[in-house]
Amino acid sequence: MDHPYAPPSQVTEALGRGWTVLTANQRAARTLRHDFDRLKRALGLANWQPPAILAWETWTATLWRRLLLEGHGAALLLNPTQEHSLWREVIERDATSLRPVDSLAELAANAWHLLHAYRGRPRLNASTDSADTRAFSRWAMEFERRCTRLNYLTQAQLAEALREAFSNGHLKPEPGFLLVGFDAKTPGQTVLLEALQAAGAHIEEWRPERPGAPSIAASSRWVGLNPPDATDLATQLPEEFPPSATSFRTALIAAPDEQAELTACARWLRVRLTERPNSCLAVIAPAIEAERAGVDRTFLHILAPELEDIAAPPGSGPFEFSLGIPLTQTPMAATALDILRWVVAPLPLERIGALLLSPHFAASSSEHVARAEFDAFTLRRQHLLQPQISLDKLIELISYSKSSPHLPILLKHLRALRAFLRNIDLTAEHTHADWATTMHDLLEAAGWAAASRDNSIEFQTRRRWEDALDELATLDFDNRRVAFATALVSLERIAAQTLFAPESRHAPIQIMGPLESAGSTFDAIWFLRAGDLTWPTAPTPSPLLPWHLQRDLAMPGVNPARDSAHARRIAERIAASAPTVLFSYAEETPDGHQRPSPVLASLALESRSATEIAPAEPAPESVYLEALSDDTPIPPPPSHVLQGGAAILQSQAACGFRAFAEKRLFASALDTRELGLDPRERGSLVHDVLERFWAEVETQAALKLLPRTEREILLARSIDDALARHTTATAPTWNRAYIDTERRRLVNLLRPWLDYELTRPPFAVKSREEQLKDVQIGPLRLNIRVDRVDTSLADEKPAGEIILDYKTGPAKPADWLGDRPDAPQLPLYAVVSESPHLAAVAFASVRAGNAMELNGYEARKGVLPKSTRLKTGSLQEQVAEWREVLTSLAEDFHAGNARVSPKQYPSTCRYCEQRLLCRLDLTTLEADAIEDLTDDGDTEITDDIVETIRG
Numbered sequence: 001m002d003h004p005y006a007p008p009s010q011v012t013e014a015l016g017r018g019w020t021v022l023t024a025n026q027r028a029a030r031t032l033r034h035d036f037d038r039l040k041r042a043l044g045l046a047n048w049q050p051p052a053i054l055a056w057e058t059w060t061a062t063l064w065r066r067l068l069l070e071g072h073g074a075a076l077l078l079n080p081t082q083e084h085s086l087w088r089e090v091i092e093r094d095a096t097s098l099r100p101v102d103s104l105a106e107l108a109a110n111a112w113h114l115l116h117a118y119r120g121r122p123r124l125n126a127s128t129d130s131a132d133t134r135a136f137s138r139w140a141m142e143f144e145r146r147c148t149r150l151n152y153l154t155q156a157q158l159a160e161a162l163r164e165a166f167s168n169g170h171l172k173p174e175p176g177f178l179l180v181g182f183d184a185k186t187p188g189q190t191v192l193l194e195a196l197q198a199a200g201a202h203i204e205e206w207r208p209e210r211p212g213a214p215s216i217a218a219s220s221r222w223v224g225l226n227p228p229d230a231t232d233l234a235t236q237l238p239e240e241f242p243p244s245a246t247s248f249r250t251a252l253i254a255a256p257d258e259q260a261e262l263t264a265c266a267r268w269l270r271v272r273l274t275e276r277p278n279s280c281l282a283v284i285a286p287a288i289e290a291e292r293a294g295v296d297r298t299f300l301h302i303l304a305p306e307l308e309d310i311a312a313p314p315g316s317g318p319f320e321f322s323l324g325i326p327l328t329q330t331p332m333a334a335t336a337l338d339i340l341r342w343v344v345a346p347l348p349l350e351r352i353g354a355l356l357l358s359p360h361f362a363a364s365s366s367e368h369v370a371r372a373e374f375d376a377f378t379l380r381r382q383h384l385l386q387p388q389i390s391l392d393k394l395i396e397l398i399s400y401s402k403s404s405p406h407l408p409i410l411l412k413h414l415r416a417l418r419a420f421l422r423n424i425d426l427t428a429e430h431t432h433a434d435w436a437t438t439m440h441d442l443l444e445a446a447g448w449a450a451a452s453r454d455n456s457i458e459f460q461t462r463r464r465w466e467d468a469l470d471e472l473a474t475l476d477f478d479n480r481r482v483a484f485a486t487a488l489v490s491l492e493r494i495a496a497q498t499l500f501a502p503e504s505r506h507a508p509i510q511i512m513g514p515l516e517s518a519g520s521t522f523d524a525i526w527f528l529r530a531g532d533l534t535w536p537t538a539p540t541p542s543p544l545l546p547w548h549l550q551r552d553l554a555m556p557g558v559n560p561a562r563d564s565a566h567a568r569r570i571a572e573r574i575a576a577s578a579p580t581v582l583f584s585y586a587e588e589t590p591d592g593h594q595r596p597s598p599v600l601a602s603l604a605l606e607s608r609s610a611t612e613i614a615p616a617e618p619a620p621e622s623v624y625l626e627a628l629s630d631d632t633p634i635p636p637p638p639s640h641v642l643q644g645g646a647a648i649l650q651s652q653a654a655c656g657f658r659a660f661a662e663k664r665l666f667a668s669a670l671d672t673r674e675l676g677l678d679p680r681e682r683g684s685l686v687h688d689v690l691e692r693f694w695a696e697v698e699t700q701a702a703l704k705l706l707p708r709t710e711r712e713i714l715l716a717r718s719i720d721d722a723l724a725r726h727t728t729a730t731a732p733t734w735n736r737a738y739i740d741t742e743r744r745r746l747v748n749l750l751r752p753w754l755d756y757e758l759t760r761p762p763f764a765v766k767s768r769e770e771q772l773k774d775v776q777i778g779p780l781r782l783n784i785r786v787d788r789v790d791t792s793l794a795d796e797k798p799a800g801e802i803i804l805d806y807k808t809g810p811a812k813p814a815d816w817l818g819d820r821p822d823a824p825q826l827p828l829y830a831v832v833s834e835s836p837h838l839a840a841v842a843f844a845s846v847r848a849g850n851a852m853e854l855n856g857y858e859a860r861k862g863v864l865p866k867s868t869r870l871k872t873g874s875l876q877e878q879v880a881e882w883r884e885v886l887t888s889l890a891e892d893f894h895a896g897n898a899r900v901s902p903k904q905y906p907s908t909c910r911y912c913e914q915r916l917l918c919r920l921d922l923t924t925l926e927a928d929a930i931e932d933l934t935d936d937g938d939t940e941i942t943d944d945i946v947e948t949i950r951g
């Protein structure tokens, strides 16, 4: 009997005979080597000869190196990056296409590979039938001519070169080869294997088999291109199966939709793992790269919910993906590329934020909070927020910010980076190797990945990154010199093409695509997405090769019947790779209703439903809930904590809980700043300009006397001075153009506003933007700023004060009224002014067009150009009423009245930032729910509605 850790006996026997085991993919080679090593360790050995188990690609590359070492070959074997560069060069000189050269070079390399794998190169030139195929034929000739002249060999030509070496005796084969996991062989592989046989090597093929799995030609003499069809595998299944109720030999499972399919798979895996923790399970899906995020999320939730914690170590769950992700998608490599892009040009604001929050940049465990605070409260709150930030600008911002003392390590690395850059000329042309060294040094200066040596995954990522830099250096094969930016583009491409997967932890659940599973066996397999819309995925024929040539050579993608037969063979191989194999599909997909894939027909699968094979777990017993009244006031904090202005009263009027959350818990939504000036800054610019203007003009009479041109000059100067606060001497072009636009907007807005001021009854400006500190309203002491106070003039004599509140958005006097006023600022100014001669209070609507007006309440007729009828007997009575309302709001806030009580539901809640804290059920803000709650829009809130809001 095989040892439980042993690789298949056919593999160990072949190795024992001194044969080489060749696998169709790297995964199978890795798994067999791992099993072999475990077997040796289990047998008590301390050291042993590494087994000759190689993936096909590794084996051919090794042979080529051997040929070079033995002096029988002189050509340089191009790696994919070098080949791409050569194709680029050829195409760039010839390109008549509008397509990007990089994508054409990729298509050309792929067509070149197919041509050689299917031995069609000699027939290409005579087969061209379109502009594209003729273009490729030209490129191929030129590419080949260069390769011959410069003595290059491509990976695609390697099999033929090795065949020749075996045929002419330059290479001697090993005594035998065992092939593992080849669903099909290309003609190029076939002729090389024939050459091996002709040179005396034995060749056998083994198809994976587990005890209990059906046998398909378990070990056979190698006979040709493709393995024999295995038909009606279900009839070959052994009689004994694991006793679990959730175990089936082979079955076809229908799920209502794709998520239900994933969920059923995860539940079934969980039961399997609980019953047999040492199982080796596989999940196979046709387009696993696209499914990766969804599979990861669902599996984590069902198989290891404890790892959903953000602090859980990465890659520690009971499952792992076999296929890697592009290196560019790993956080470390993404950070490295951002740093390198940054030294060439300013980076977008979002990328700067990501750098600041990255543990791989200027690494320091003691600064991460200060860095996050700087990002949130300084970087994103700068005046005139710019879309891109340069290295110099960031250093300047940090140096002059309050965060500076808390960010010494970040500043040290930024300055080191800048100092490094001062000594190099990025526009000069150097070799790729030189630039690879420079990039390495730049990253060191930036403190990139300094902590990565402590963490295995980060250590491996760093090693992969260094491999990518080494690959960049190989672009010197043609002695070209390039500028830094060009080398960086090449590095970005290399990193995008490099797949990174951490070393396997040999987790009990392996997730992979159908081709990767070739050559491996498992205790059980679940094959996802086996519907007729999702599998088999149709291979795409090459657009650069003549269609009839592809058909004649039996290339993939041109003959649906042949592609289906190939997919069927894969299905049959998978069905034979474990004692229990389940195929599943979703009956409904985003693309429509689907049935099982026709390639499963020969397997005669037993049909099961998803709920039958993976029943839902019983709901947890209900938890006892204790009712807690939230009406109890929360004691006030010390008075120095309660700081603020009229906004406290405005929030309290809108909703007690909102005021509590905003002003006592200081909770706010994540800042989503706009580039340039946000509406608040635009509003304060208007205040600023008018303050400067009236500081010089002072009265309406003076304004009337001011000649038009002088008025224009004064307005322009006031605007320039106000804008100067937002501009720096080193402002980039974008900044200056933006400021010019803003200047024109202010002129167009304020010129007619001054014309409007001329039409008002006579006035003098008494105070502008006056700050009143520590004013008392009820138990609160507030700091407020009154926009403007004018003195009304009658017969050139003072006749009372007019309190003005500038508005650049909609506002109406009705917003001052009621127990819960929407805009309590101006009533507050009126109350705290305690003016015995208050003549009017008004909104000064500085808005374009007809909305430009002064509107409010006046004590007597003729103070304002437009007034609204008072709801009380006099303005003094109105102020007295406001005092009561505002005092009551202040008392409520001070007493901690934090009831969830929006003034008008749902409009009060719609833009409130505290919706998460107050547990508002967001779905109630959807249109239908709102209609159910209110007949005519907003409604007064009741306790019942509060319950509904919370869901």
Ligand code: SF4
Pocket: 654, 655, 656, 657, 658, 900, 901, 902, 908, 909, 910, 912, 913, 914, 915, 918, 920
């Ligand atoms: S969302 Fe509505 S109920 Fe919740 S705090 Fe804001 S205003 Fe109050």
